Amino acid sequence: MSNTESSHNTSLPPKALPEEFVFEDEHPMLTIPFGAIIDDRRLEGSCISLTKAEVTGLLPKSLNGNEELVTLRFDFDGFSINLFAEARIELSEESDNPKVKLSFTNPTGEHLPPMRYILNSFIAGDMVNMGALLGFTGPTKAKPPAPNAKTSVARRAANGVRGAFFAAMGAGLVFLAASMFIERVAYKYEESPVVFTRAGDIMRATASGQISYINFDAAEGEVAYSISSNSGDLLSTKMPCDCEVLPYSGLFTGGTVLAGDALLKVAEPNAPLVSETKLSSEGAARLIDGDTAEIELADGTVLPAHVQIVETGAQVDLRGYSKVKLTLADAASRSIEPGTIGRLRLRDAAISNIQQAFVKIGNFFPGFAS
Known part of the structure; x- marks a missing residue:
């Protein structure tokens, strides 16, 4: 027993694990x-x-x-x-x-x-x-979808609607950009407004004095207005025709006038509409180069107009603006009323030539014109 215990006690202890x-x-x-x-x-x-x-x-x-x-x-x-x-x-x-x-x-x-x-x-x-x-050495692109994978009908419809939306938005932006480009390049707008009146004759004051009588409804041969001149004479002016009377602003009984002041405009009922406005020197140069004069009304209607310069040389103001007379064609003048306002714009000659070319092509190919 002692030998057994002695042999057990003398056995080697287990080896310890290395540190860490x-x-x-x-x-x-x-x-x-x-x-x-x-x-x-x-x-x-x-x-x-x-x-x-x-x-x-x-x-x-x-x-x-x-x-x-x-x-x-x-x-x-x-x-x-x-x-x-x-x-x-x-x-x-x-x-x-x-x-x-x-x-x-x-x-x-x-x-x-x-x-x-x-x-x-x-x-x-x-x-x-x-x-x-x-x-x-791994893959350089995403794996393609499985060949048997099918997109649902709802997903395809959503993709189609999304594509149509972006296509319409892109087309709208292109149209807007093109419209702004044409507006800036093809047209030049004058600053002064345009007010239309009937074409007619202007009746002016024959002397300086005070208005003593006014009759806007006077018939031909009746007195339209009288002026008590500074010399003491009473000067009366008769209506030259049975016309439409368009008085100038500031005309009233008792008002004072100077010789030569415009008092009335008399116009035939069927007279064309005309207007006077100011034209810049740049606009006059563009007219000489062949640009087309047009009147753009407040409602967006565009009417062709004929421009006649009535002031030249020393009559041009310091900014280079001269007075011009605008006349509309008979058909265009009948579509608007006196007092209508608008603005004068000049269309580039190159744009007019392109439009005329398309018109000529359309005459040969009606389907193309439509």
């Missing part, structure tokens, strides 16, 4: 090309895992055992990936040994997901060692 045994082999070290930057010094990587790394280079002895911010650099063809991790530095005791061990103090930090992807891709063979670079 679990961490040594839990994550394999991979020989993958990378670099490390520590304290502004570049080191060449030897192998790396998710918890440790080994690099080669020279570092000051003062960094031994310190925790430092390490930049891990993975170079690919055309780009690089930099990961930042905190690691404890372990220098070799031998002064001529350039190997440095790095133990990541926070292996689950923000650098973990991209590093794990790079290491797993290297293990799977999607990334290969190309000298000092990493090369990618």
Whole structure:
């Protein structure tokens, strides 16, 4: 019994596990090309895992055992990936040994997901060692849908509606841009407004004085107005015809006038509509070059007009504007009433020539004109 106990007591104790045994082999070290930057010094990587790394280079002895911010650099063809991790530095005791061990103090930090992807891709063979670079051998485009996959009717209808919407929006934008371009290039608008009245004769004051009598309904041969002149004479003017009377503003009994002031305009009932406005020197030059004069009314109606310059030379004002007389065609004048306002625009001659060309083509090809 004693021998048995003696033999049992003298047996060897079990061998203790090496220190940090679990961490040594839990994550394999991979020989993958990378670099490390520590304290502004570049080191060449030897192998790396998710918890440790080994690099080669020279570092000051003062960094031994310190925790430092390490930049891990993975170079690919055309780009690089930099990961930042905190690691404890372990220098070799031998002064001529350039190997440095790095133990990541926070292996689950923000650098973990991209590093794990790079290491797993290297293990799977999607990334290969190309000298000092990493090369990618995985797929370069998304997988096509399965040939038997069918799009639902509702999805196809939604795609069709979406496509039609964007097509209509694009066409609308193109039309808007084209309209704005034509509006700016093809037309030039004059500043002064246009007010239409009947064409007729102007009755003016024969002397300076005061209006003593006015009869807008006077028939032919009856007195239309009388003026008490400054000399004491009473001057009466008879109505020359049974016409429409258009008085000028400021005409009333008791009002004062100067010799030559316009008082009344008399017009035949069927007289064409005319207007006087101001034309710039640039507009006059465009008319000489062949541009077409048109009147654009407030409702958008466009009517052709004939322009007659009634002031030239010294009568032109300082800004270069001259008075012009606008006359509409008989058919156009019958479509509007006296007092209608609009504005004068000049259409570019090139646009007129293009429109005339389309009209001629349409005469030969009626379907094209439509």
